Amino acid sequence: xxxxxxxxxxxxxxxxxxxxxxxxxxxxxxxxxxxxxxxxxxxxxxxxxxxxxxxxxxxxxxxxxxxxxxxxxxxxxxxxxxxxxxxxxxxxxxxxxxxxxxxxxxxxxxxxxxxxxxxxxxxxxxxxxxxxxxxxxxxxxxxxxxxxxxxxxxxxxxxxxxxxxxxxxxxxxxxxxxxxxxxxxxxxxxxxxxxxxxxxxxxxxxxxxxxxxxxxxxxxxxxxxxxxxxxxxxxxxxxxxxxxxxxxxxxxxxxxxxxxxxxxxxxxxxxxxxxxxxxxxxxxxxxxxxxxxxxxxxxxxxxxxxxxxxxxxxxxxxxxxxxxxxxxxxxxxxxxxxxxxxxxxxxxxxxxxxxxxxxxxxxxxxxxxxxxxxxxxxxxxxxxxxxxxxxxxxxxxxxxxxxxxxxxxxxxxxxxxxxxxxxxxxxxxxxxxxxxxxxxxxxxxxxxxxxxxxxxxxxxxxxxxxxxxxxxxxxxxxx
Numbered sequence: 001x002x003x004x005x006x007x008x009x010x011x012x013x014x015x016x017x018x019x020x021x022x023x024x025x026x027x028x029x030x031x032x033x034x035x036x037x038x039x040x041x042x043x044x045x046x047x048x049x050x051x052x053x054x055x056x057x058x059x060x061x062x063x064x065x066x067x068x069x070x071x072x073x074x075x076x077x078x079x080x081x082x083x084x085x086x087x088x089x090x091x092x093x094x095x096x097x098x099x100x101x102x103x104x105x106x107x108x109x110x111x112x113x114x115x116x117x118x119x120x121x122x123x124x125x126x127x128x129x130x131x132x133x134x135x136x137x138x139x140x141x142x143x144x145x146x147x148x149x150x151x152x153x154x155x156x157x158x159x160x161x162x163x164x165x166x167x168x169x170x171x172x173x174x175x176x177x178x179x180x181x182x183x184x185x186x187x188x189x190x191x192x193x194x195x196x197x198x199x200x201x202x203x204x205x206x207x208x209x210x211x212x213x214x215x216x217x218x219x220x221x222x223x224x225x226x227x228x229x230x231x232x233x234x235x236x237x238x239x240x241x242x243x244x245x246x247x248x249x250x251x252x253x254x255x256x257x258x259x260x261x262x263x264x265x266x267x268x269x270x271x272x273x274x275x276x277x278x279x280x281x282x283x284x285x286x287x288x289x290x291x292x293x294x295x296x297x298x299x300x301x302x303x304x305x306x307x308x309x310x311x312x313x314x315x316x317x318x319x320x321x322x323x324x325x326x327x328x329x330x331x332x333x334x335x336x337x338x339x340x341x342x343x344x345x346x347x348x349x350x351x352x353x354x355x356x357x358x359x360x361x362x363x364x365x366x367x368x369x370x371x372x373x374x375x376x377x378x379x380x381x382x383x384x385x386x387x388x389x390x391x392x393x394x395x396x397x398x399x400x401x402x403x404x405x406x407x408x409x410x411x412x413x414x415x416x417x418x419x420x421x422x423x424x425x426x427x428x429x430x431x432x433x434x435x436x437x438x439x440x441x442x443x444x445x446x447x448x449x450x451x452x453x454x455x456x457x458x459x460x461x462x463x464x465x466x467x468x469x470x471x472x473x474x475x476x477x478x479x
Contacts, residue, residue, distance in 0.1 A: 002133045004109075006032040008338055009123045009137040010144055011115040011277055013103075014041020016315035016327040017144035021108045023335020029342060031108050032135055034115035034125050039099040042146050043324045045091050046166040051189060053090040054169070055369045057083045058196035062371060063434065066408035080174050080197045091170070117141060117278030120307050124278075139342045140310050142334060143277060143290060143298070144327075147270035147316035152181075155240040160249055162241070163265040165190075174198055175262040179251055181238055182267035183209040185368050188221055190265060192370045195228045202259055204236040204251070210368065214380050214416055214430045221370050228371070233259075272317045282306055289319040294349055294356045295337045296330055312338070320360045330357045352448075362427075363447040367437040372413060375440035378428035378447045381418050390421045394477045396469060398433045403466040408434055417473045425450045431469075439467060453477065 008024045010017045013035035021031040038045055058078055064070040092098060103110050113127035121137045149164030151157065163171070168190045174197045180187050183205035195201045203209075203225065209218035209232065222232050233253075240252045241264060251259040275287040283300060284290070290298050290313040298311040314334045315327030337347050337355035348354040368374035384391045398404050398413030405411060413433020420427045429443035446456060457474060461467040 002131075003136070004032065004133065005136040005138065006030045006109065007138045007342060008032075008140050008142065009115075009121075009135045010034065010142045011117075011123060012041070012144035012146060012273075012315075013039040013099075013110070014144065014146050014315070014327075015043050015324055016146070016331045017041070017142070018099075018103070018108075019328045019331035020142050020144060020312075020314055020335045020338075021103075022106055023332055024338055025107050027335065027339030027343075029139070029339055032111060033103065033108055034111045034113065034123065034135070036112070036114045038094065039096040039103065039110065040092075042166075044096075044099070045094055046169045048324050050087050050091040050169040051165075051186075051193065052369055053087040054083060054193040054197070055189060057086065058193070059369070059371070063408065066410065066434070068409065078196060078198075083197060084172065084174075087169075094170070111135065114276060116276065117281055117311075119281060121310050137310070140312055140338045142312045142314060142338075143274070143317055144313070144315050144331070145273040145277060145317055146327075147272050147322060149266065150269040150271045151266055152268060154238050157238075157241045157264075157266070160241045160243040160264065163263055165265075165267060167263075168194075168265050168267075171263075176200065177261040178202070178263050178265060179204060179249065179259050179261035180265045180267060181251075182265075182269075183207065183211065183218075184267060184269075185210070185366075186267035187265070188225070188370045189368065190267065191225055191230050191232075192228070195225070195230050200229070201225075202231040202233065202261065204238060204253070204259065205232060205234050206237045208234065210374070212380075213368075213374060213376060216414055216416070217374050217376075217430065217432055220372060220412075220414070220432050221368075221374070224371050270316065270322055272319070274317055282311070290317050292318045292320070295347055296334050296357065309341075320357065321364050323364065323366060326357075326360060326364055329359060333357050359448060363444055365440050365444045367440065369437070372433050373436050374430070374432055375436045376428070376430040377440055377444045378426070379418055380428055380430070381416070384418050384420070384427055389427065391427070392419045392421050392477070393417070394419065394473050396472050396476055398431070398436075398466065398469055401466055401468045401472060402464040403468055404433070406464055407466060415469050415473060417477070419453065419477065423450070424453050426453070426456075433466075436466070439469075442467065442470065 007029035008031045010033045013033045021033045024031040111125045113125040118124045123135045125133045178199045179202045237254045249261045249264045279286045297309045314330040316322045352358045365377040381393045394417040396415045416430045418428035
């Protein structure tokens with residue numbers, strides 16, 4: 001067995017783990033990172049990047065068809081094969097040479113294999129050849145192994161070889177018929193993508209579409225999917241699944257109805273990748289989500305730190321927010337606080353302090369790349385009320401903004417602002433409409449900065465842009 005010692009050892013080389021290691025090295029410490037698959041993780045190869053590549057071409061085509069002059073220049077249909085080729089390029093053809101090169105340039109040591117905690121500050125790495133390397137961390141071990149798709153216990157489902165988000169993101173062919181179980185972000189984005197690529201898509205939704213968002217979000221996306229030819233079956237629940245000798249998938253629903261498809265995508269949630277990282281060696285349950293304190297140190301069921309606080313968890317595994325950008329945000333806080341503690345600096349644990357991830361609770365931005373796009377940050381009206389805030393909700397028709405009429409003929413959209421009446425600050429904003437993704441960061445800044453409404457009047461939106469909705473929302477609030 002080989003041995004090596006570093007200041008910090010990170011298990012998981014996705015964007016979260018990479019950012020932790022980078023911040024540690026920039027702070028003057030040494031770092032090693034352990035990865036059992038591809039450096040770059042889920043987001044680079046099987047999630048954020050390839051899925052958005054599947055969606056972007058049809059979004060561009062749709063945008064062109066909504067503007068006279070450009071519409072007449074569009075003479076053909078979407079080229080599915082070209083979309084898949086571009087997706088392959090975006091996913092670097094599932095090779096991580098570029099990411100490995102970056103690690104080298106950043107001074108981060110890479111160990112390939114399965115990393116398992118064997119005792120305090122010790123991580124054993126088992127390579128593909130069976131050889132084992134023992135890594136000792138002087139200051140901290142960070143678990144950043146992410147999450148995987150949750151496959152429910154539906155009779156026959158696993159035997160039917162279902163797609164998860166990975167297979168949907170990396171498929172080499174477009175299925176003629178695709179059934180999707182779920183109504184969340186993955187389900188709605190992949191329904192949009194594959195319908196645009198030519199599949200006949202059926203979405204089986206038990207509890208509703210995008211139920212964590214404002215109610216009008218799910219309504220608009222459901223309507224849009226149906227207009228695109230997608231069968232959205234609300235209240236549908238699969239009781240059994242089978243795949244016959246011809247490859248056809250048969251899905252039986254509660255009540256006896258059946259759906260047939262060439263592929264079935266399961267998109268109902270995530271599960272932590274903590275089954276084989278050695279949690280049992282330190283008194284934690286393998287396969288469980290990890291609980292952390294404000295500076296993202298792992299704690300046990302009683303809330304006590306593991307050891308003297310040497311173990312951290314960042315990204316999906318701590319279940320705070322399962323979004324790549326939020327995981328990277330946590331990673332910056334983790335890397336910086338490890339450096340601070342290693343060098344004797346006091347940790348800044350105040351709300352919005354440098355070493356805590358306050359935005360996880362108050363200002364999480366998210367974009368859903370469906371048609372229409374959904375962009376949101378902060379609390380929904382229901383969540384704000386549940387938090388005990390005295391709120392006022394302001395809605396505005398995005399199509400009434402001058403910039404929207406220029407952006408596209410027949411523009412349809414909606415904006416909702418949630419205001420904390422006691423502090424007179426925005427605590428939530430949701431936008432639905434074409435290309436609203438690029439508008440959301442202004443709302444993120446307003447919420448994080450707790451900018452008073454009186455001051456926002458002085459943030460003048462450029463005319464004629466869709467951003468003028470900010471002025472209209474303030475006007476509507478003032479009435």
